[in-house]
Amino acid sequence: MNEIIVVDKLTKKYGDFLAVNNVSFIVKQGEVFSLLGPNGAGKTTIVEILECLRTPTSGVALIKGMNVKDPSEVKRIKRLIGVLPQEFNAIDNLTVYENVELAASAKGSRNVKDILEALGLWEMRKSAFSKLSGGLKRRVGIAMALVGDPEIVFLDEPTTGLDPEARRETWSYIRKLKKSGVTIFLTTHYMEEAERLSDRVAIIVRGRIAAEGDVRRLVSEQGGKTRLIFEDLGERAAEALRGKGYEVEPITDDRTVVKVSDKSEVFEVLSILRGLSIDAYPEIHHPGLEDVFLRIVGSKISERGELI
């Protein structure tokens, strides 16, 4: 797959404040790429540099080989991209259709109907934007980003502030979009969102990239082992497992964690226990991005996007 976005040693200062610090990554054509990081990490700054809305202090950002700093290429870049700004809200007293049409005409496109149908907005095209629910409002924003058939779509925190149901719905539209071959650049502070949607992810904290790569590989390499959680395991069983080389740690009085590297070890652990006449069914915790993040950054991200 070819690289559609190349970012190399990108730096952005606001006055003396270093918001983006020597950042490099690539995005491949047709993939979903996520910038995952807490509030103030510099996600929006990076996205807006790629959208030609911000001037980098130093470094290079190329969209399909075109430099975002080169004024003669900016117009061509803008023809390729679709943008959902962070906390975007369409115009209240226009209808759904009129709002999407506004974006369409700015991009010289006329496929408003197709977009509305694809996003399930056609039925409510005549409703005023102000009358819509939060989830539908965000969907109108996505429609405004998607209209005009962009090759790359930037979605800056598309699900922040949505309820879980609307969030899941948005995810399903993003997956559909990926199937149509569009490259999707996502920013988020939701681990689950990055993990479920993206092919590759860059974890960014305080303007620096902490880790970057294929999501599954990151998880398998940095996420640690799969954890089996047992209730009331007993000291005898723990000793037997330790004897076979497994890590066994009590987490609370009655709960114990056994770490395993793969499926075959799960069965081995269970058969050892059966040998001791213990019929136990553990909860299985596969490692995820959250574990990667915790391991690399040393903290978690709260629901509201703060480092904790």
Place this chain on the structure above:
Amino acid sequence: MLLLVFGSIFGGPTPPNYTLYVKNLDVDHEGRPGVLSEAFIRALNESVFEVQLLKPGDPYPRSTGFAAIRVLTIPMGFTSNLINATIVNRVDITVETIMMMVEMAGDQIPPEARASISSSMEGINAFRGSMPAGVMTLTLEGSRDDRVLQPIEGIINTIASRFELALLNASSTIDVKTRFNDTRQLRSVDYYLPGYVAAFIMTNGLIGVSSLVSDMRRRGIIKLLASTPVSRTTWTMSIVIVQTVASLILLSVMIAVGWLVFRIAAIPDIYSIIVIILGTLAFTGFGMVIGVSLKEVEAVTALGNSLSFPMMFLSGALWPLELMPPYLQDVARLMPLYYFHSALRETLIVGSVMTATFPSLIVGVMATAGILLAISLTKWRDF
């Protein structure tokens, strides 16, 4: 709306009916009014006045709204005095006429007949001398600020003279007839129309456009548009075009209403349309500058309001500058709206391209500056 209100105060199409309060002191001991004072009041009522009789003991009438209060007092003894005076006048006329005839006849009248005529004339004159008669004064009371009090006194005087002539059985030999022609006469409603149109376009720009632009920025619409191939010049011009269309619609509606209700004199020509477009450009530009220069929509609206309202009241758009003290008139000449409504008035109402040139030029300069500033201050990147 404002035009309707002000227009009906300052001269609608039907001539006004003046209310005249009349206090009749010419009554007999039973309180019945004298014949002649009653007839005089009737004569007043058949003229431009709408007479309201004040009975003795009625309080002095109070004004509601803008109507001026005018009270005419008919003195006691009006009827008897007028009868006496009429007799005296008739005697004077008769004696004088006879003496004139005698003079003109000359020698044709024998001397003894002449002597007997003069002695009887002397007898009549002696009788006339015994008649008590003098000038009667009617009092018209009104406010010092009432600008039509003088003309009203004139009208009452005319009615009184006609009344006296009628009592003498003489007919008036001079009559005045009014004929209407088509010359344009500016009325106050004509003065107000361009002022309102100008003030409306100004507030639309300074408050409407500024908050629109600011709201669009807050919503991220500007970011979304800036990420498309649309340029900020295109964006600025699209707002300007929408505002221009709105202004022209406003102008047509105002003129249509003004014409239907008040037969207003305004006829838009190419010059007034140019002035409207320039003014719209100027205030749309200024509005966009306000909209992009402050962060919060609320602050933008507040600034727009605090610029619009003083300008609306002090620039002469809502009422004539001549009514304001000289130093405020100087202040007015510093205001963009002053030049806009002056240019509009000169083209739209007065129809004078000559006097419109200077203010129009200023509006043109403001339009250019406003649009250029709006384009250059609108942030299309690095917000």
